Amino acid sequence: MTNSYILRKKNDIDEQVQHYLDEVYSTVVSRNPNETEFHQAVALIFKSLSPILRKYPHYMEKGILEQLVEPERVITFRVPWIDDNGKVHVNRGFRVQFNSALGPYKGGLRFHPSVNVSIVKFLGLEQIIKNALTGQPIGGGKGGADFDPKGKSDNEIMRFCQSYMSELARHIGPDTDIPAGDIGVGATEIGYMFGQYKKIRGNFEAGVLTGKGLGYGGSLARKEATGYGAIYFVEEMLKSKGLSINGSTTVVSGSGNVAIYAIEKATSLGAKVVACSDSDGFIYDENGIDLDTIKEIKEVNKDRIETYLAKHPAAAYFAGCNGIWGIPCDVALPCATQNELDSESAAKLISHGVKAVAEGANMPCTPEAIDAFLENDILFGPAKAANAGGVAVSSLEMAQNSMRMSWTFEEVDEKLQQIMKNTYESCLAASIEFEAEGNLEIGSNIAGFKRVADAMVAHGVI
Numbered sequence: 001m002t003n004s005y006i007l008r009k010k011n012d013i014d015e016q017v018q019h020y021l022d023e024v025y026s027t028v029v030s031r032n033p034n035e036t037e038f039h040q041a042v043a044l045i046f047k048s049l050s051p052i053l054r055k056y057p058h059y060m061e062k063g064i065l066e067q068l069v070e071p072e073r074v075i076t077f078r079v080p081w082i083d084d085n086g087k088v089h090v091n092r093g094f095r096v097q098f099n100s101a102l103g104p105y106k107g108g109l110r111f112h113p114s115v116n117v118s119i120v121k122f123l124g125l126e127q128i129i130k131n132a133l134t135g136q137p138i139g140g141g142k143g144g145a146d147f148d149p150k151g152k153s154d155n156e157i158m159r160f161c162q163s164y165m166s167e168l169a170r171h172i173g174p175d176t177d178i179p180a181g182d183i184g185v186g187a188t189e190i191g192y193m194f195g196q197y198k199k200i201r202g203n204f205e206a207g208v209l210t211g212k213g214l215g216y217g218g219s220l221a222r223k224e225a226t227g228y229g230a231i232y233f234v235e236e237m238l239k240s241k242g243l244s245i246n247g248s249t250t251v252v253s254g255s256g257n258v259a260i261y262a263i264e265k266a267t268s269l270g271a272k273v274v275a276c277s278d279s280d281g282f283i284y285d286e287n288g289i290d291l292d293t294i295k296e297i298k299e300v301n302k303d304r305i306e307t308y309l310a311k312h313p314a315a316a317y318f319a320g321c322n323g324i325w326g327i328p329c330d331v332a333l334p335c336a337t338q339n340e341l342d343s344e345s346a347a348k349l350i351s352h353g354v355k356a357v358a359e360g361a362n363m364p365c366t367p368e369a370i371d372a373f374l375e376n377d378i379l380f381g382p383a384k385a386a387n388a389g390g391v392a393v394s395s396l397e398m399a400q401n402s403m404r405m406s407w408t409f410e411e412v413d414e415k416l417q418q419i420m421k422n423t424y425e426s427c428l429a430a431s432i433e434f435e436a437e438g439n440l441e442i443g444s445n446i447a448g449f450k451r452v453a454d455a456m457v458a459h460g461v462i
């Protein structure tokens with residue numbers, strides 16, 4: 001009698017939770033039609049949340065999920081600029097100020113032709129949970145424009161950045177919203193945007209942007225932070241199985257900021273990184289990639305990865321990006337872009353004996369690929385946790401700006417290592433508490449969600 005009563009109660013709450021998740025998700029889909037990346041990001045988070053909603057049903061009673069998936073503010077604006085031939089172009093700019101429960105909105109800006117409201121919202125939603133996992137006092141936001149920096153002159157990029165900031169400036173500030181870089185936005189673009197912001201405001205507010213140059217308020221180790229942080233996270237995952245990245249064969253997709261510094265740290269810890277890519281194709285160098293050549297191609301010459309062969313004729317180049325996951329490796333790090341690693345690629349990695357996969361990029365693995373890794377007991381580091389090092393050091397940059405002082409590279413790196421260790425441990429602890437031991441996908445979503453949800457409950461319905 002008692003047992004069947006308990007069983008019925010348990011089924012009731014299971015049903016309520018599932019009904020609540022389904023209902024909020026279907027509202028997201030109907031209210032935001034065609035925003036497929038945003039739907040995917042919502043579904044990924046919701047898939048992990050049943051256990052915590054069962055344990056703490058007050059999150060449902062207080063409508064936390066309904067509020068979480070609706071950005072506090074979405075700003076869309078015109079970005080007109082003039083090219084070197086005098087022709088006028090108009091791009092569309094975005095900033096999604098998604099959630100400020102834990103602090104001012106914080107997250108990068110992406111300049112890429114694919115940028116639209118769906119992409120900015122998926123990135124913004126992920127950023128809320130990621131920022132919470134770092135333990136830093138930062139809310140979640142993201143922005144960008146459908147501007148393609150490829151093939152543009154330095155003057156064109158400067159004029160674009162100035163125009164973009166002419167509008168964005170009125171919406172941001174060191175205690176309001178602090179943008180940084182993402183795809184297509186590095187220290188050069190941040191510099192031009194900072195210059196324009198300073199001119200408009202008539203103030204030197206260093207803390208309004210992060211990822212700044214070292215000469216005017218940037219932090220040592222910010223450039224390296226996302227890639228290094230991903231490797232610190234991978235080391236924690238591997239350690240849990242008595243393994244290490246030392247001696248591993250590693251494959252990294254992309255060859256931008258995240259990929260380059262992931263390769264640098266992995267190599268310094270004894271991994272052999274044999275492949276990396278750009279949006280045209282990938283290189284395979286069985287001796288281990290020469291990172292100085294990659295840096296020269298990507299950071300100095302802004303050229304294509306194929307040109308690696310000029311200095312390393314024994315290496316191989318393959319057109320197309322997906323083939324990179326067919327290379328046998330122990331550790332795979334997708335560090336390029338969303339949905340770059342699908343179930344077919346996951347199956348290849350698994351059949352070749354991959355031991356760990358960690359997402360340096362945001363949402364690079366499709367939901368089916370993630371399921372395949374988890375079902376096959378592959379260590380899986382989700383983006384929200386594995387690539388949190390970049391925004392964590394951005395928060396340290398804000399702290400240094402507030403104090404008007406600078407920490408050494410070693411000091412920042414040490415704090416980054418501690419944050420990545422803490423992030424790993426809080427994801428693991430949540431996975432254990434909610435009976436999914438070692439499933440860091442569930443652990444990261446629950447641990448990050450709980451911190452944000454508790455703050456939202458404390459603030460009331462606002």
Ligand SMILES: NC(=O)C1=CN([C@@H]2O[C@H](COP(=O)(O)OP(=O)(O)OC[C@H]3O[C@@H](n4cnc5c(N)ncnc54)[C@H](O)[C@@H]3O)[C@@H](O)[C@H]2O)C=CC1
Nearest residue numbers: 182183184226254255256257258278279321336361362390
């Ligand atoms: N920069 C940062 O601090 C952080 C970046 N991320 C994420 O990491 C990813 C990469 O960003 P960044 O390195 O900053 O950008 P980036 O602009 O420096 O580099 C992007 C690289 O990816 C390559 N790429 C683009 N599409 C590709 C594809 N389909 N296959 C292979 N390569 C492709 C580009 O050629 C470029 O080399 C993005 O998902 C971004 O959101 C995440 C956390 C922080």
Ligand SMILES: O=C(O)CCC(=O)C(=O)O
Nearest residue numbers: 107108180182390391394
């Ligand atoms: O450093 C930041 O504020 C943002 C980094 C970022 O865009 C990300 O974590 O995806």
